[in-house]
Amino acid sequence: xxxxxATSPAGNRSGVQLSNTKTTVEFRAALxxxxxxxxxxxxxxxxxxxxxxxxxxxxAILAGAWNLxxxxxxxxxxxxxxxxxxxxxxxxxxxHYFGVPPLLGIxxxxxxxxxxxxxxxxxxxxxxxxxxxxxxxxxxxxxRLVASNSIDITRGDLGLGVAGLLDxxxxxxxxxxxxxxxxxxxFYMLLRSKAGLxxxxxxxxxxxxxxxxxxxxxxxxxxxxxSAAASGFxxxxxxxxxxxxxxxLGLIGQTGLIVSMTVIGGxxxxxxxxxxxFLVYVLSEWLRDVGGYQLVVFAALVVIFAxxxxxxxWGLARAAVQRWGRA
Amino acid sequence: MTLxxxxxxxxxxxxxxxxxxxxxxxxxxxxxxxxxxxxSGKTTLLNILxxxxxxxxxxxxxxxxxxxxLTPERLAHRGVMRMFQLTRVFRRMNVIDNLLVAGxxxxxxxxxxxxxxxxxxxxxxLDVIRHLDAGQLSGGQMKLLEFGVCFMVPPRxxxxxxxxxxxxxxxxxxxxxxxRARHEKGQTFILVSHDMPVVVELCPRAVCMNAGDVIIDxxxxxxxxxxxxxxxxxxxxxx
Ligand SMILES: Nc1ncnc2c1ncn2[C@@H]1O[C@H](COP(=O)(O)OP(=O)(O)O)[C@@H](O)[C@H]1O
Ligand SMILES: [Mg+2]
Numbered sequence: 001x002x003x004x005x006a007t008s009p010a011g012n013r014s015g016v017q018l019s020n021t022k023t024t025v026e027f028r029a030a031l032x033x034x035x036x037x038x039x040x041x042x043x044x045x046x047x048x049x050x051x052x053x054x055x056x057x058x059x060a061i062l063a064g065a066w067n068l069x070x071x072x073x074x075x076x077x078x079x080x081x082x083x084x085x086x087x088x089x090x091x092x093x094x095x096h097y098f099g100v101p102p103l104l105g106i107x108x109x110x111x112x113x114x115x116x117x118x119x120x121x122x123x124x125x126x127x128x129x130x131x132x133x134x135x136x137x138x139x140x141x142x143x144r145l146v147a148s149n150s151i152d153i154t155r156g157d158l159g160l161g162v163a164g165l166l167d168x169x170x171x172x173x174x175x176x177x178x179x180x181x182x183x184x185x186x187f188y189m190l191l192r193s194k195a196g197l198x199x200x201x202x203x204x205x206x207x208x209x210x211x212x213x214x215x216x217x218x219x220x221x222x223x224x225x226x227s228a229a230a231s232g233f234x235x236x237x238x239x240x241x242x243x244x245x246x247x248x249l250g251l252i253g254q255t256g257l258i259v260s261m262t263v264i265g266g267x268x269x270x271x272x273x274x275x276x277x278f279l280v281y282v283l284s285e286w287l288r289d290v291g292g293y294q295l296v297v298f299a300a301l302v303v304i305f306a307x308x309x310x311x312x313x314w315g316l317a318r319a320a321v322q323r324w325g326r327a
Numbered sequence: 328m329t330l331x332x333x334x335x336x337x338x339x340x341x342x343x344x345x346x347x348x349x350x351x352x353x354x355x356x357x358x359x360x361x362x363x364x365x366x367s368g369k370t371t372l373l374n375i376l377x378x379x380x381x382x383x384x385x386x387x388x389x390x391x392x393x394x395x396x397l398t399p400e401r402l403a404h405r406g407v408m409r410m411f412q413l414t415r416v417f418r419r420m421n422v423i424d425n426l427l428v429a430g431x432x433x434x435x436x437x438x439x440x441x442x443x444x445x446x447x448x449x450x451x452x453l454d455v456i457r458h459l460d461a462g463q464l465s466g467g468q469m470k471l472l473e474f475g476v477c478f479m480v481p482p483r484x485x486x487x488x489x490x491x492x493x494x495x496x497x498x499x500x501x502x503x504x505x506x507r508a509r510h511e512k513g514q515t516f517i518l519v520s521h522d523m524p525v526v527v528e529l530c531p532r533a534v535c536m537n538a539g540d541v542i543i544d545x546x547x548x549x550x551x552x553x554x555x556x557x558x559x560x561x562x563x564x565x566x
Contacts, residue, residue, distance in 0.1 A: 020424070194431040197420075201428045204417035211377065211415070212429035212476060213403035268419070 020192050026270035026314070027188040033275045034181050041170055050169050052285050053278070057176035058084075058238050060277035061183055063261040065230035068187060070259075071267035072196070073223040074203030076129070077136040079120065080231050080258045082143045085250030087113040087232025089147060089154065092162045092245035102165045102240045109236035110229045117228020121221040137252070144250040159246035162239050172241050179237060180274070183230055188270060190226070199223055203268075253295065257284070260298040263305050266312025276313055329391070330355040330515050331376075331484055336385030336395075337539075338371050345371040347539035348385070353484065356513040358506070360520065360530035360547055364560050367536040369519045370412055373486045376517075377409035378402040389483065404433065406483025408476075410490055412519075414469045416476075418462030422453055425461050425472055429479040440479070447475045451501055467494040474502055484515045491522050503529065523551065535559065 040053065066080040090112040091105030100108070124135050147154050154160055166172050190196060198219045201209040210216050239245045248254075257280065265276025280298065287294040305312055331353040338346040346368045353359055361369050374380035376387060378399040387395045389405055397405070417425050423444050430440030448457050451471050456464060461472055470490060477485050487506075491499045499522075506529055510516065520526050526533060526547060533550040535543050537559035543550050550556055 194427075194437070197424060197428045197431055200420055200424070201417050204419050205415050207379070207399070208411075208415035208417060208473075208476075209428065209432075210399040211403060211409055211411075213400050213432035214428065215400055215432075 020196065023188065023191050023196065023270055026272075027184065029314075030184050030271035030274055031181070033271065034177065034184070037278070038174075038177060041173055047169050050173055052282060054169070054172055054176050054241065055238075056278045056281040057173075057180050058234050058241075059257060059261060059281050060180050060274045061176075061234035062231055062258045063265065063273040063277045064180075064183060064187060065227045065234070066258050067262045067265075067267060067269075067273040068190075068199075068230075069223050069227035071262060071269070071273070072191065072203060073199040073220065075121075075124075075220065075223060076133050077120075077124075077224070077227075078133050078252075078255055078259075079136040079140040079143075080227070081252075081254035082140040082250045083113045083117060083228040083231035084235030084238065084254070085144065085147060085245075085247065086116055086228075087235030088239035088245045088249050089160070090232065091236040092160045092239050093153070095162045096160050102163055106233065106236040106240070109232045113232020113235070114225045114229030117232075118221055118225040120228070121224025125217060125220060140250060140252065140255065144247050147250065148247040154245075154247070157247060159244045162243055162245055164243045165240040176237065176241075179233070183233075184270070184274065191270065195219065195222070200268075256295060256298070257281070260302050263302045264298075264312055266314030267310075269311060269314040272312045272314030279313075328355045329353070330357075330389070331517075332386075332388040332391075333372075333376070334386040334388070336372070336375060336382045336387065338368075338375060338380060339383050344539045346375065346382070349536070349539075349541050350385075351534055351541060351544050353515060353517065355515055356510070357532065358510045358516045358518065358530050360518050360526040360533035360550075361536065362520065362523075362526060362533055362550070362556075363536035363542075364562070366538075367559070368539045369536055370488055372536070373409060373488050373517070373519065376486055377407055400432075403429075407486065408478075408482035408484070409486040410470075410473050410477050410488055412488040412492070414466065414473055416461040416464075416469050416472050419460055421460050422448065422457045422464075422472055426475055426479055429476045433480040435480065443479055447478060450505065451475050465495075467498045470494050471498050471502065474505070478505075478509070481509075481514060484517065486517050486519075488519045489521065490518070491520055491525060499525070527551065 041050065044050065062080050062084055069075050069077055087109035090109040091102060094100035094105045094108055095102060120136065120139060124132055127135055148156050166175060198209065198214045201212065201214055202216055202219060206216055235249060261277040261280045262273040264280060265274065266272025284294040287297060309315055329352045334350050336346060336349045337344065349372060363369055371380060375382045378397050378401065382395055386393060389407065394402065394405060417428065426444035426447060427440050430443055435443065448454055451474070453471060453475070456468060461469060464472065474490055490502055503525060506516065518530060530547050533547040534541055535550050535556050542555045542559060543553050
């Protein structure tokens with residue numbers, strides 16, 4: 001809980017010093033993890049496992065985006081998968097009906113999902129805790145049902161065929177990795193700026209934030225919009241990777257996975273959720289063979305982590321490193 | 328010159344009149360003690376002045392401009408800073424970041440905010456704990472931190488709600504010295520406190536409330552010797 005003061009000599013240095021070293025350490029750890037991910041294709045060429053890792057990266061973006069909203073801003077929305085779905089349908093419909101090229105469609109998806117996120121953020125501004133969770137959950141289900149039932153437009157559960165973007169799986173692998181790294185950099189810059197201070201202040205105590213002059217309305221809606229835009233971006237990429245868009249992207253189970261990844265990795269830490277996305281998704285692929293127990297396992301893990309390890313795997317790893325450093 | 332003017336402000340909670348037609352002025356650079364037994368309406372009045380509660384009636388002027396109904400964040404930008412009776416800090420952020428939030432939100436640049444945070448940290452003797460998360464501090468240290476937050480950008484008026492309650496004497500002294508030094512430099516305060524010796528020592532003027540009413544507004548000596556004040560406190564204790 002007290003990384004710098006307890007173990008580093010930073011406390012003795014005089015003059016101006018950076019207070020957000022915590023975020024910097026997490027950012028570097030995340031970059032190291034991504035460097036390892038970049039090396040995996042050198043040893044693994046099995047297209048199935050490459051595919052699993054690509055989907056892991058899709059989830060890593062979603063977990064990172066949800067973490068910004070839930071972990072850093074304290075807004076426990078249950079609609080992250082919905083924004084991925086909105087992004088996927090934005091580029092999917094534009095491509096299917098108007099022949100809009102994927103790159104343009106992806107930009108449109110970011111804008112549209114960001115705007116919908118902004119509106120949702122506005123609508124739930126005064127809601128807290130369970131009320132916020134339930135309202136965003138209803139929103140998520142409504143959007144999914146709309147997508148599923150607008151059969152004339154979306155072809156419903158059959159799904160909508162969309163154009164591909166790259167031919168090689170390796171190409172997709174590094175495209176997703178690049179997207180993930182870019183988002184990590186953007187989130188890092190955001191969190192190191194005054195925005196990072198304001199978002200965390202809102203999470204910790206909204207009244208105290210207002211007393212200190214923080215424009216809570218603006219920053220909350222901004223967090224919703226950014227988180228939604230990043231999720232929509234992931235969904236749009238995924239649409240062109242799978243060459244198919246279905247309402248399943250917005251299933252509650254998908255949000256369940258995103259929440260598991262974030263909580264297990266460590267809410268409100270930059271590296272934890274992103275790394276945990278790989279662990280959880282790969283594990284879920286393994287468990288799939290064992291027979292459909294993955295959601296039960298993850299639900300149990302979420303409860304255990306939320307109860308006993310508030311900072312998730314990241315917190316555990318940091319504690320281990322500190323103990324080792326002191327020994 | 329009048330900085331804050333409270334004119335006929337009232338606030339009801341159902342049948343209870345928590346603040347009843349309260350009027351008083353605070354001049355620039357004044358340090359006014361606001362006293363009164365528990366439940367007399369002091370915190371409710373500060374809630375109204377800081378935008379956290381809407382008055383049922385009356386008018387509040389800050390620098391001669393009406394400001395009732397403004398949000399707490401707008402009032403913070405207008406220079407109304409308020410310390411809560413029940414301490415409010417950002418528990419999962421460290422001491423420095425707690426201070427930076429106010430500095431940055433009120434318009435300071437990154438370097439300027441950091442420099443001021445460090446100056447406050449040393450003035451309030453928070454050096455040793457400056458990298459700890461606020462949630463790990465003792466109750467008194469949290470109060471000291473919240474006190475510091477109020478002065479990241481010197482406010483037009485600081486509203487302090489029982490800053491000394493349940494605080495270690497050493498920290499009480501640090502806050503007292505700080506208030507005295509800032510007051511000498513012209514900082515305006517309303518100080519709510521139950522600690523009569525401190526009020527006598529710091530505040531030239533006091534306002535006493537009882538059951539929502541202002542019962543006397545005079546020099547602190549006069550107020551403390553007034554039979555109505557003694558009666559109010561004794562009555563409050565008996566109840
Ligand atoms: N939100 C509220 N709802 C109902 N009654 C309240 C509320 N806030 C304060 N009160 C009542 O208003 C009266 C004044 O309270 P308060 O302003 O906290 O007094 P003080 O700060 O002087 O102790 C008390 O009787 C209290 O119970
Ligand atoms: Mg009170």
